[in-house]
Amino acid sequence: MAGLYIHIPFCHSKCAYCDFFSTPRHSDTEAYIDAVISEWHHRRDALNETVETIYIGGGTPSILPVKVLDRLIAELPENATEFTIEANPEDVTDDWCHYIASTPVNRVSMGIQSFNNTELHTVGRRHTAEDALKAIDRLRSAGITELSCDLIYGLPGQTLKSWQQSLDLLIDLRPPHLSCYLLSYEEGTRLWAMRETGKIVEASEELSIEMYNHLIETIHHAGYVHYEISNFALPGHHARHNSSYWLDKPYIGLGVSAHSFDGRNRSFNPPSIKDYISRGGIGTSIIEEETLDERLNDYIITSLRTARGLHLDEATERFGKTAADHITATSRPHVKRGNMALHDNTLTIPESQWLVSDRIMTDLMKV
Numbered sequence: 001m002a003g004l005y006i007h008i009p010f011c012h013s014k015c016a017y018c019d020f021f022s023t024p025r026h027s028d029t030e031a032y033i034d035a036v037i038s039e040w041h042h043r044r045d046a047l048n049e050t051v052e053t054i055y056i057g058g059g060t061p062s063i064l065p066v067k068v069l070d071r072l073i074a075e076l077p078e079n080a081t082e083f084t085i086e087a088n089p090e091d092v093t094d095d096w097c098h099y100i101a102s103t104p105v106n107r108v109s110m111g112i113q114s115f116n117n118t119e120l121h122t123v124g125r126r127h128t129a130e131d132a133l134k135a136i137d138r139l140r141s142a143g144i145t146e147l148s149c150d151l152i153y154g155l156p157g158q159t160l161k162s163w164q165q166s167l168d169l170l171i172d173l174r175p176p177h178l179s180c181y182l183l184s185y186e187e188g189t190r191l192w193a194m195r196e197t198g199k200i201v202e203a204s205e206e207l208s209i210e211m212y213n214h215l216i217e218t219i220h221h222a223g224y225v226h227y228e229i230s231n232f233a234l235p236g237h238h239a240r241h242n243s244s245y246w247l248d249k250p251y252i253g254l255g256v257s258a259h260s261f262d263g264r265n266r267s268f269n270p271p272s273i274k275d276y277i278s279r280g281g282i283g284t285s286i287i288e289e290e291t292l293d294e295r296l297n298d299y300i301i302t303s304l305r306t307a308r309g310l311h312l313d314e315a316t317e318r319f320g321k322t323a324a325d326h327i328t329a330t331s332r333p334h335v336k337r338g339n340m341a342l343h344d345n346t347l348t349i350p351e352s353q354w355l356v357s358d359r360i361m362t363d364l365m366k367v
């Protein structure tokens with residue numbers, strides 16, 4: 001079963017923290033969607049599997065005029081088990097919701113980030129807390145109940161109290177799925193420059209850990225399952241599409257900067273909208289040559305991000321006994337210290353350590 005991802009690289013404006021490939025210029029929207037459709041027609045024939053999940057992400061897919069989005073959706077498989085589109089609250093009008101409800105899309109993922117308007121404004125989000133509340137209400141009124149909502153913690157100026165308020169407000173609304181991320185400062189972003197010039201102060205590690213601990217305590221109390229570092233779901237509502245990335249299942253990525261994985265090789269489309277359109281989306285894909293060690297490192301990172309963990313038998317099957325022995329040996333000190341657990345030949349990182357799990361994973365990786 002394969003996943004299909006479609007990247008829409010257009011946004012109304014650039015958020016301060018964002019390092020995804022997206023542009024605020026969207027005069028090429030129609031030509032871009034034509035190229036995506038053409039890439040899909042070209043690549044679907046090589047797909048030997050049924051498409052189980054579809055994810056239209058970005059960028060901001062909800063920026064697309066409905067007639068353009070409709071052209072795209074009409075070309076995609078109709079029977080995907082999970083079909084998600086990302087939306088920004090300011091785009092979620094009654095008309096948009098009713099249109100989405102009339103399509104095979106059955107899940108909406110919305111970037112709320114915070115319910116504090118000062119925090120939203122500081123990082124350049126265009127919507128307000130009120131817009132987000134209205135959007136949830138409109139989606140539900142149109143019959144769209146499979147909602148995933150994103151929040152960010154560690155925002156500039158955010159306090160433990162304001163984080164609690166945002167989280168409590170969202171949990172009271174009970175979206176079936178939540179993604180909560182610690183804000184990261186990526187070089188080249190406006191946020192990075194704001195910190196370097198002293199306009200904002202990065203949240204301390206102690207505060208970030210307090211926020212994370214509050215998050216996991218609150219979320220468990222509310223009945224959500226913490227199944228991946230940043231992802232939480234009410235029972236039965238985990239994100240199938242994203243889970244297949246973590247489980248190393250094959251997926252096709254259409255559009256600029258989209259990545260694909262055929263079960264063995266990874267490839268990506270370069271981030272040039274002009275080039276992508278001029279070639280009709282065809283022939284732009286570049287194979288990422290990965291060594292066995294690089295594939296093993298990917299596997300270590302993706303599996304240890306999840307509550308499922310890393311199965312040593314699976315590692316042996318996929319990468320050989322020497323690789324599995326390497327993981328066993330490098331994980332041993334962490335297991336002794338309680339930073340990792342080993343049960344039934346499966347390694348996991350306890351939830352309490354997930355926020356600092358990069359440091360643990362680095363020790364297991366092959367260099």
Ligand code: SF4
Pocket residue numbers: 010011012013014015018019020022058059060088111
């Ligand atoms: S809306 Fe999303 S993709 Fe667009 S700039 Fe903001 S964070 Fe980046």
